Amino acid sequence: MRVACLDVGSTDTKLAVVDVGSGELVRTATHPTTAGSDVLDGVDALLRVAGPVGRVYCCSSAGGGLRLAVIGFEALVSADAAHRVALSAGARVVHTTTGLLSTAAIGGLRAARPDVLLLAGGTDGGDIGTIVHNARRLAAARWRVPVVVAGNRDAQEEVAAVLAGRGVPVTAAGNVLPRIGVIDPGPARAAIRDVFIRHVIGGKRLSRGARFASMVDAATPDAVLCGVGVLAAGVGGDLLVVDVGGATTDVYSALQPRDIPGGAVAGVLWQARTVEGDLGVRWNTGGIRAAAGRERLTVAPGRLGLAAAAVTVGVRRHTRAGRDLRHVVSVVVSGGVFRHAEAAAATAAVAPTLADYAGGWALPRSPVVAVDTAYVLAAAGLLAGDHPGVAAALTATLRSVVA
Numbered sequence: 454m455r456v457a458c459l460d461v462g463s464t465d466t467k468l469a470v471v472d473v474g475s476g477e478l479v480r481t482a483t484h485p486t487t488a489g490s491d492v493l494d495g496v497d498a499l500l501r502v503a504g505p506v507g508r509v510y511c512c513s514s515a516g517g518g519l520r521l522a523v524i525g526f527e528a529l530v531s532a533d534a535a536h537r538v539a540l541s542a543g544a545r546v547v548h549t550t551t552g553l554l555s556t557a558a559i560g561g562l563r564a565a566r567p568d569v570l571l572l573a574g575g576t577d578g579g580d581i582g583t584i585v586h587n588a589r590r591l592a593a594a595r596w597r598v599p600v601v602v603a604g605n606r607d608a609q610e611e612v613a614a615v616l617a618g619r620g621v622p623v624t625a626a627g628n629v630l631p632r633i634g635v636i637d638p639g640p641a642r643a644a645i646r647d648v649f650i651r652h653v654i655g656g657k658r659l660s661r662g663a664r665f666a667s668m669v670d671a672a673t674p675d676a677v678l679c680g681v682g683v684l685a686a687g688v689g690g691d692l693l694v695v696d697v698g699g700a701t702t703d704v705y706s707a708l709q710p711r712d713i714p715g716g717a718v719a720g721v722l723w724q725a726r727t728v729e730g731d732l733g734v735r736w737n738t739g740g741i742r743a744a745a746g747r748e749r750l751t752v753a754p755g756r757l758g759l760a761a762a763a764v765t766v767g768v769r770r771h772t773r774a775g776r777d778l779r780h781v782v783s784v785v786v787s788g789g790v791f792r793h794a795e796a797a798a799a800t801a802a803v804a805p806t807l808a809d810y811a812g813g814w815a816l817p818r819s820p821v822v823a824v825d826t827a828y829v830l831a832a833a834g835l836l837a838g839d840h841p842g843v844a845a846a847l848t849a850t851l852r853s854v855v856a
Contacts, residue, residue: 454507455479457500458832460673461492461513461659464699464735465789468499469832469847470506476846481827483789488515492659496668510835514543514673516657518701519649522548522567526574526583526604534630535573535603537774538638540726542645543672544569545701553583554590568653569645570598572612575605577631588612592619599652603629603641624648636720646671670835674703674726679834681705682724683841684848688855690782693817694830695764695803697788699735702763703728704771706778727771732763734790741766753802760790761802768806772815781817783855787825799824823854 458469466486470479482502487495492515500509521544525532532551539546548565550558562570572591574584584604591600592615599622602612609625616623624647627640655666670676677696685692685707694705707724731740734756745752745762748769752762764786772778784803791799800822807817829851833844 455503455505456836457503457506457509458835459496459499459509459511459668460676460828460831461496461511461515462486462673462698463488463514463517463701466492466495466499467828467831468503469827469829470503471832471836471843471847473836473840473843476843478827478829478832478847486515488659491661493665496665509668510670510832511668512671512673512676512831512835513654513659513669516659517545518674519544519645519653519672520547520566520568521545521571521645522562522565522569523550523571524554524573524587525549525551526580527551530633531573531575531604531630534636534720535571535641537722537725538603538629538636538641539571539645540728541638541675541678541722541724542642543649543675543678544645545728545730554587559590559594559596567598568656569648570596570600571641571645572600572602573604573629575608576633577606577628579605581605581608581611584608584612585615588615592616592621595619596621599624599648601626601641601644601648603627603644606631622648622652630720634720636722638722642675646675673831674728676831676834677703678705678724678726679837680830680832680844680848681707681834683833683837683844684785684830684851685724687845687848687852688783691778691780692783692785692855693768693778693781693820694785694787695767697760697763697767697786697790698733699789700733700737701728701730702732702767704767706771706776706781708777709780725776727767727774729763729767729770732767734759734763734788756790757794757798757802760788761805764803765806765809768816769809777815778817779815781820784817784820784822785825785830785851785855786822787828787830791824792826792828796824821855823851825851
């Protein structure tokens with residue numbers, strides 16, 4: 454049986470047709486995303502190219518993707534853990550606040566215009582006062598944006614009841630930081646994915662009917678991170694993936710679990726993502742040039758030069774978020790600008806990043822570099838749940854290069 458995997462992006466919609474019996478990638482195609490009219494126009498054009506398929510899997514970052522705000526207890530503990538979990542769920546974190554919510558803090562949340570609010574705070578068995586107070590302030594403020602509650606489990610029932618009682622859409626999930634030094638991303642990530650599908654996709658008005666919302670399985674970065682995990686399982690070492698898009702640059706790292714000197718109070722997320730909303734080779738070229746200037750980098754001419762600068766800035770920021778990339782053995786770059794370039798030019802564009810030691814960044818020393826020319830990581834992530842063997846087979850070409 455053949456299935457279609459669609460990634461509806463901010464610039465282009467990508468198709469991968471996969472035979473789930475053999476694991477073969479049958480064909481790929483792209484079409485400009487038709488967000489200006491109805492995204493289904495572009496989707497249906499690609500489905501005609503796909504031919505008969507048994508099922509359509511779909512992820513989306515159209516319309517700005519998933520905008521998420523975080524409320525935590527302390528900036529360096531629960532808020533930091535929640536922020537990293539939100540990024541791993543495919544969200545762009547647009548606002549973070551900590552402690553007891555004030556009127557001004559709620560105003561800041563509203564101004565950020567999130568699609569989803571992640572309410573965290575307190576380890577299991579610890580403080581419940583802050584997260585309960587914050588739930589009551591949100592309820593009193595007539596907050597209407599969906600809330601995912603992922604804090605102290607002892608407060609979860611009360612918090613959910615307070616919010617639901619005032620008509621706030623609320624989903625309860627396991628604590629992102631059940632105890633100091635332990636981060637548990639799975640339950641909150643699944644809840645954010647569910648809220649994104651149920652509440653956010655339809656609200657972006659990307660399509661006139663309900664069909665598109667019913668098609669979407671995940672936010673694109675969430676699907677790609679799943680695909681990165683599939684690839685990392687076959688690589689046998691630390692993996693770095695950089696996806697340069699028209700609007701953003703996403704950086705993913707999958708690290709092998711190891712002892713961290715001194716530990717980490719907010720836990721360690723072994724598979725993580727950062728998103729740079731100011732680095733895009735179509736809609737945010739000015740952001741790339743400005744960021745490169747701040748980093749004292751020279752931007753080479755053309756879109757490939759812009760993409761190379763976005764990679765360097767994105768990876769620098771990823772390491773500053775606490776990611777130790779010194780043990781990375783494999784680097785994969787993705788995005789249309791790399792897929793459409795000659796292989797030698799694409800890998801050469803990444804070379805400066807891998808020799809960027811001027812600032813003391815914890816960067817790879819001598820990794821193997823590959824380009825995801827078929828854009829299989831999103832498709833592998835979409836299929837990982839139902840067809841894990843097929844997902845692994847899809848990454849085989851990349852794995853043979855970087856492993």
